[in-house]
Amino acid sequence: MAHDQELDASGLNCPLPILRAKKTLNAMTPGQVLHVIATDPGSVKDFDAFAKQTGNDLIESKEEGGKFHFLIKKC
Amino acid sequence: MAQKKLAIIATKGSLDWAYPPFILASTAAALDYEVQIFFTFYGLQLLKKKLDLQVTPLGNPGMPMPGGMEKFMPVILTALPFMQGVMTSMMKAKMKKKGVASIEQLRELCQEAEVKLIACQMTVDLFDMDSTQFIDGVEYAGAAAFFEFAGQSDICLYI
Numbered sequence: 001m002a003h004d005q006e007l008d009a010s011g012l013n014c015p016l017p018i019l020r021a022k023k024t025l026n027a028m029t030p031g032q033v034l035h036v037i038a039t040d041p042g043s044v045k046d047f048d049a050f051a052k053q054t055g056n057d058l059i060e061s062k063e064e065g066g067k068f069h070f071l072i073k074k075c
Numbered sequence: 076m077a078q079k080k081l082a083i084i085a086t087k088g089s090l091d092w093a094y095p096p097f098i099l100a101s102t103a104a105a106l107d108y109e110v111q112i113f114f115t116f117y118g119l120q121l122l123k124k125k126l127d128l129q130v131t132p133l134g135n136p137g138m139p140m141p142g143g144m145e146k147f148m149p150v151i152l153t154a155l156p157f158m159q160g161v162m163t164s165m166m167k168a169k170m171k172k173k174g175v176a177s178i179e180q181l182r183e184l185c186q187e188a189e190v191k192l193i194a195c196q197m198t199v200d201l202f203d204m205d206s207t208q209f210i211d212g213v214e215y216a217g218a219a220a221f222f223e224f225a226g227q228s229d230i231c232l233y234i
Contacts, residue, residue, distance in 0.1 A: 013174040015102040019184050022105035040174070053106045 003035035003071060004028065010039045010067060017043045018050050021072065025056065028074050033059070036070040043068055079103075081110045082225035084233045088117030090128035090163060090178070095234050096121070097181035103230075104188035112185075113221045115195035118234075119202065122194055122209045126178055129163045141165070186212055193221070 007024050009017035017038045024034055036047070044061060047070045051058035060071040081103040085096040096118075100110045114122055121128070132138050132153040138145060152158070170177070176184075186192070196215045199205070206213070225231050
């Protein structure tokens with residue numbers, strides 16, 4: 001799926017993927033989509049919780065090739 | 076929706092105990108919480124410009140050691156002079172390998188996210204510390220000031 005920005009958080013552990021994602025989202029405009037790539041298995045639940053609590057839209061969360069991919073639409 | 080608030084009291088000054096306050100504070104800030112950490116007693120070590128945080132196996136039976144050594148190593152050996160330094164280096168190396176942030180990094184992220192870092196004035200005086208030892212941006216206050224914020228917080232943690 002198309003995205004406006006990509007953030008590779010591979011190799012980073014909790015809470016860094018979330019903190020980096022938040023920082024990147026801050027610099028984006030509402031409606032834009034951020035693609036986050038992570039290797040931390042805990043990030044699956046964390047990005048779900050992050051989206052719920054910040055009101056951003058987690059449009060996709062999947063595992064592919066041993067990595068976790070998240071598409072977050074900034075609200 | 077009103078902004079949620081997290082109040083933390085950080086009382087410990089070792090490497091392992093330095094993580095919970097900074098991880099929780101930075102994450103809460105990313106979740107749009109307003110966050111304050113009140114550093115008191117040994118927690119003041121976490122505000123020093125030059126951090127020298129150590130982890131000790133002494134009196135810590137839950138600390139995993141290489142090869143499951145903690146299960147059979149006599150407690151007295153954990154008191155040997157070199158043990159703390161060795162365990163600290165090993166812990167730091169392991170954290171780096173696993174992509175765990177350093178305390179310096181997490182502290183900086185907290186400051187960037189406008190987490191308010193407050194040093195307990197009484198314990199700063201008690202230990203003859205002064206503001207030149209601490210990083211910029213630290214505020215100094217007492218218990219009553221902490222309650223002003225903690226009293227309206229949604230979550231309050233003592234670490």
